[in-house]
Amino acid sequence: MTIFLRLMKESDKQSAMVSAISASRAGLSDDRVFHADPIDFKIIPGAPFSYWVNQSIRSAFIKHTRFESEGRTAKQGLATADDNRFLRVWWEVMPSATDWYCFAKGGAHSQHYADVYLMVNWTSDGAEIKNNLNEKGGIRSNVWMLKDTAPKFFFRPGLTWPLRTNGLSFRVIPSQCIFGHKGPVGFSSSDDELSLLGLSAVLNSKPFGYLVSLQLARTELAQSYEVGLIQQTPVPELNSSQQADLAVLAHRAWSLKRSLDSIEETSHAFALPAALRACLGDYDPPAINVELVRIQAEIDAIAFDLYGFSDADRAAVQGDQGAVNEGDAEVSADDEGDDEDDAPPIDQTAGLLSWAVGVAFGRFDWRLATNERAAPAEPAPFDPLPAKSPGMLPDGAAPFHAHAGILVDDQGHPHDLARLTEEVLARVDAPVPEDVRRWQQRDFFAFHLQRYSKSRRKAPIYWPMSTTSGHYTLWVYYPSLTSQTLYTAINDFVEPKLKQVGDDVTALRNKGSARTRDDDKQFETLHDFEKELIELRDTLLKLAPTYKPNHDDGVQISAAPLWPLFRHKPWQKLLKDTWAKLEKGDYDWAHLAMNYWPERVREKCKTDKSLAIAHALEDLYIGPEAAPKKTRGRKKAGGDE
Template identity: 60%
Template sequence: MLAILNTTSGKTKSNIWMLPDTISSYFFRPGFTWSRRSAKGLSFRGLPEGCIFSDKGPTVFLPRDDSELIMASMAIFNSSAYSFLVSLQIAAGSYEAGVILRTPFPNIEKSVRNTLSNLSFQAWSKKRRLDETTETSLAFVLPAELLSRVSDHHPAALETELTDIQSKINAIAFDLYGFSEADRAAALASSGSTNDGSGDVVDDADDTEEDSAEAIDRTDGLLAWAVGVSFGRFDWRLATGEREPVPEPDPFDPLPAKSPGMLPDCDEPFHAQNGILVDDQGHPHDLPRLIEELLQRVENEVPGDVRSWLRREFFPLHLKQYSKSRRKAPIYWPLSTTSGSYTLWLYYPSLTGQTLYTVINDFIEGPNGKLARIRSDIAGFREKGSARSRDEDRALEALQTLELELIELRDLMLQIAPTYRPNHDDGVQITAAPLWEQFRHKPWQKVLKDTWAKLKKGDYDWAHLAMTYWPERVCEKCKTDKSLAIAHDLEHLYVEPESTARSHRNIDA
């Protein structure tokens, strides 16, 4: 759904959604968008070049895609005056395109437009700076614990400056709309005195769902970043000054593939690995040790017991951090034995059809695998016979239990591996579903178990994983479901209904 704004007359064209020229004329253009339903209030956000929109994210475009005009207009749309005029027409929380179309837009002289554009750009830049410590943002550079050491990053000061900018925008908008002092007071009271959207630009492919990812404290943010560096996701050199962050982009530049804090392609990671690390003291790919080494490298104190934090706190924290609205997409996967005494960490972006075999052959089995080391320790205890102490008996019992759990984990992976063909287009939840038994975090395990049941039932037959496990069923559906056939590149299987085919022939005639 879109609206075309005429900034001279203040009028808009009617709603247009998927008319014949929508894709060619409006997709991939810069503009600004908003959420039709929101409990947080009306907020307009910039839409960068290269994006598409849907009916859930109505979009406003301006003539010639003038970025200065877009920023100035977005400032007015995010003003308390405009929000107040919208609120007079609707119930709170529902912002349909028709209401936006009916709300008047003032004429703006060039000098005022320049001022509004500059204010809007300043707000965007400062909001982007606030996001530089948010790991899931495309503006991410470093965690707060480190960024404050290498740059002038003061969130409280930025928030104060943003409030001042919003006040200036509100004052200009009130003048343009001709609000009296009483009207201004009513509008400010109605909007809570500020509008949070002035400088926002969409940095997510699906920003119409507004529930934010979980915020975390500085220590957790530091350790979570260290996990990412260990997997080759983030670049530790930004914390040492060996690499400078990339310059700030323009507000409507196409979204980057990576945030500034991520490791550039082809650069050497902090630790060479193939997307598999392990919680196993003494192992060369021991994740807690890598975290500690990294923090020492960037000259930051190691906060507490990293191994305990990784085992008890990290995944619940990570799951919340990488969840937004109904979408849950953790990228670090802990696959554990039944008791959780041995955990392998898989990095989702590096996941392939060979990953489980690598886990089995290089980490569990093999001459240097965990089972070989445990069996060697068990043999040593058994050789002592009756000379074992009580503590050694307990240690032997624990090793024997772990051996059985590792065998169980190995056998389960051997069962899954031959048919496991992960495809990142399926998304995290579906890709992880066949492994649900190996996750020990109960809420996530339940989500994956339910997802696996729905996969088996046929609810997600658009997924590549469904084609891998149930090809006959999916191919049969492709005969009658064109969208499914397209998803699997099997359009040749689709049989068009006779009535549709006949109508096409009549049109051709």
């Protein structure tokens, strides 16, 4: 036996070490002193230096089968090697698109449930990704390593987890999804809900998490929960009764977590904003969180029994997990900043106003809040994710307000966004703030941009295109964007407004010497406004003839040619930089690049098969000539020429 000292919790480690050694020499009990045979370390895969773990806990690796057995398996997923090109957040993709699939790519810590908010371009079984080559002719993606994974495991239901989080967490991945290398997935051979939910409960239990942490040797905790690590962690055998009990608990936890997500506009589960969520029945987040804690405690108790942990083992696990996590707080709480799940809670008034804007644009359905439409039934955990959330306006339903994809900040106009927002709030009996227009002018877009940004993608769907001063703003709805949108803006909004202002300017000018001081001020203001409107019209006229957006390009590229029309400085700068990269040729896979620089893109398609596929110009592609095979000459008899 070897004596080990554990002083992780001690602030004065020198004094603690002296004290622990003295206690050991005196034969006194000290919870900082451990006796272990190093040969026993080999019981745990990788033989970590886990001296503080007793033999009964180590024996779990002997008594129970590994995860990678009994019809279970875990797989690493796809790395696109160019996320900007191949990934989108789901609200960028039109519901009618058939070649984009939900994509699980890590994320923040969340047990049982987490929304899958990304989508991947998997046209023709990922042909573009598979033919995206580096300078040496090798495939940039890891897709070449996944020849067996893609056909066998993509689109199957399973349990995914993020590779890097403070604490391991497994959650449902619905069917018809593709998964990423930062969001590996565990599968059951049967693919049935009962076995997967039962497994979800076990994998999210404290004993399973503890057995994983032992293999990480503490200092590596929260660094990387690799597939191999999960594959070799023991899982207890469940009889049908145990599996059913655990599945019920996991399903309930999934349902509760999903209900908490039903107030998030960007979630597939969204129904209503927090201020109106009670219209659909009881919604009490504190009570939900209390129940989630109770469910987790029940799962842990069952799992401890299944693993055969004694009371002393359980106490050791409970105590050690706190110590194990100590010092790891600086590790990123999400997957390298891939999402913003840890953002501060959204102000209820701002969330309500944002939803009302969405109703005005025809995105969301106000009738859920008035009980004119019943909320859709909760889906099963592994059902494919919907193209629209429950709170969105169903196909074929009449919108709150008919429009052509543009609303305007113009008091008295029939498409005035502020007035429509107020009407939405009044329709659902919600309080109407006094400063709706001011909020939309000053605060809304920054709020919207932050809320609709995830996984390093900034994808706002309400675009404010303004005059230089910002006194006149056209709000363009991205899902309704077409090659005619700018013409609509000119003909239906800017020109009529320009005529109205021009008439007012002419009327004041014609007053001549009869103008009062107030008239002069108004004349000057209107004259300046007229010049701004002319500038806006001329900019739109310059952009409109060549602007042919394609939603597959995503929000950022679609908005890039319009960068001079945005006044929010961070967004304008991002779009200006994006436009510069488009001009340079960095994004020649985009449809907009083909639209503006067809000769350049077509020339590249001749040597880049991935680009040729992206633009449906495979007939232009000319593959490299195959290198001639070297042949050996035969020796003649006798070796003479």
